[in-house]
Amino acid sequence: MKPGPGQQFAINIWEINEEFKRINVNLHIEWVPGHCEVKGNEIADELAKEGAKEGSIANKSSPYTSIAFLKRRVKELCLIEWNNQWQKNKKGKSYMGTPNLRRPKPLDLLPRNMTSTIVQLRTGHGYFNSYLVRIPSSGILLERCNCSPNPQTPKHLILECKFYSQQRKKLREDLKGLPLYLSTILYASRGIKALAGYISNTQIATRPNSSENPGYNRRVGWGRLED
Numbered sequence: 001m002k003p004g005p006g007q008q009f010a011i012n013i014w015e016i017n018e019e020f021k022r023i024n025v026n027l028h029i030e031w032v033p034g035h036c037e038v039k040g041n042e043i044a045d046e047l048a049k050e051g052a053k054e055g056s057i058a059n060k061s062s063p064y065t066s067i068a069f070l071k072r073r074v075k076e077l078c079l080i081e082w083n084n085q086w087q088k089n090k091k092g093k094s095y096m097g098t099p100n101l102r103r104p105k106p107l108d109l110l111p112r113n114m115t116s117t118i119v120q121l122r123t124g125h126g127y128f129n130s131y132l133v134r135i136p137s138s139g140i141l142l143e144r145c146n147c148s149p150n151p152q153t154p155k156h157l158i159l160e161c162k163f164y165s166q167q168r169k170k171l172r173e174d175l176k177g178l179p180l181y182l183s184t185i186l187y188a189s190r191g192i193k194a195l196a197g198y199i200s201n202t203q204i205a206t207r208p209n210s211s212e213n214p215g216y217n218r219r220v221g222w223g224r225l226e227d
């Protein structure tokens with residue numbers, strides 16, 4: 001079951017909150033109707049403009065983060081959500097391989113096989129056990145990953161798989177402040193760039209013996225099948 005737009009947004013906020021909790025930051029959220037001269041809204045807008053002028057990002061020595069900084073995050077999340085919905089609604093399963101002018105630029109700049117790996121991670125149809133187990137000729141009988149009893153899904157390979165904790169550190173660095181969660185990594189520009197590095201370093205979700213991957217290392221492949 002796929003969550004609806006509102007639900008997805010709630011999930012995103014929940015994930016941000018989890019991320020904040022991890023670094024001992026308390027998040028307080030209140031619903032404020034937009035575009036209607038609500039005093040707090042206007043103040044927030046003003047502060048955001050000021051913050052943007054100064055180019056200030058969260059100041060590590062201060063316990064407060066700038067509203068501009070948070071606003072940019074929210075904007076990024078909205079964009080991610082929009083992208084998500086757009087793909088689901090307009091393209092669905094035919095998205096793969098279909099020319100699409102509105103595809104995010106960073107995806108276009110990547111080599112073709114990298115683009116298709118990222119699309120496969122997005123759609124959940126690709127070289128990972130959660131999908132292969134549904135394909136009789138794949139020879140994959142169990143959904144689980146070799147690192148744990150957990151299913152080897154795109155989310156697992158990107159965020160959780162124990163085999164790639166080293167590479168995940170680099171991924172986190174490459175996200176440059178964006179929170180480490182799936183929708184950001186799969187849909188935000190900076191996320192996609194960081195993900196491409198992660199895929200190169202781990203060879204996750206990459207077809208073994210692929211002629212498109214001459215440098216493919218057989219040992220790592222589908223979550224390191226041989227480990």
Ligand SMILES: [Zn+2]
Nearest residue numbers: 145147161162
């Ligand atoms: Zn794993």
